[in-house]
Amino acid sequence: MTILPLAFYQRPTITVAREMLGKIFVRRIGETLLSGRIVEVEAYHEIGDESSHSHRGRRARNDIMFRDGGHLYVYFTYGMHFCMNVVTEAEGVGAAVLIRAIEPLEGLEVMRRNRGGDKRDRDLANGPAKLCQALAIGRGENGLILDGTVVGAADAPAVADKDILVSSRVGISRSRELPWRFFLASPWISPGRPSGRIDAAPSP
DNA sequence: CAGTCGATGTACT
C-alpha cells in the first residue's frame, strides 16, 4: 500500500478534489485498520466561495484549513456532527476538499459498531458526518498529518475524467452555482442527491 | 418513495 505523499495535496484544490476520487482513505486505530474508497467529494476555497469556512479569513476554528496541504481539517456542525476535509495548496491558503462518502473496504464491523450497531453496509459511510462517525474521527483528529500513521490516503488507479460526475454542492446556501461536487456513479454516494453531469469545473 | 422537522453546540450578526 502506497500512501499518497503530502505533495499530492499541495496542488490546486479542484485538481486534488477530482484526483481524490478512487483513492483509498485509511484510518488506523491501534492495530485496527479501517479503509474505504473515496466516491464523493466537494471543493472549498477562500477565493470566490462564500460558503467556505475560510472565506472570512483565518480564525481559531478554521486555522487548520490555512495550513499547507496534507493536513486533516475536522469541524463540528449542527451541534452534533463532525465532517472531515483534506487541506490543499500552500501554507496561508484556506482551501480543502470535503470527503462526503466512501465505499467501506476494511473494518466494516468496527465501522458498524461506531455507527451504532445495525446499519446496512450502504449506510455506514454514505455522508460526511456518517463517515466520520464510522471512522471515529472527531475533534481529536483535527490537524493530523495525512502520512498514513493515523490517517492518510492510499494510491489507486486514476479514475478517467469521463467517469467523474459534477454537480453543485450539497447543503449550502451561498455560492450555490459553483460546480464543485465531484462523485462517481456508485451506490455508495450520499442519498437523495441530484444526478450530476460530466463537465469541467473552473478553478478559483 | 418524497417531504418535513427536531436535535443540539458553536460562531457570527
Add this chain to the structure above:
DNA sequence: GTACATCGACTGG
C-alpha cells in the same frame, strides 16, 4: 437571535 458543508425519525402517498 440566527445560521449551520447533517442525520434519522416520522409522516403521507
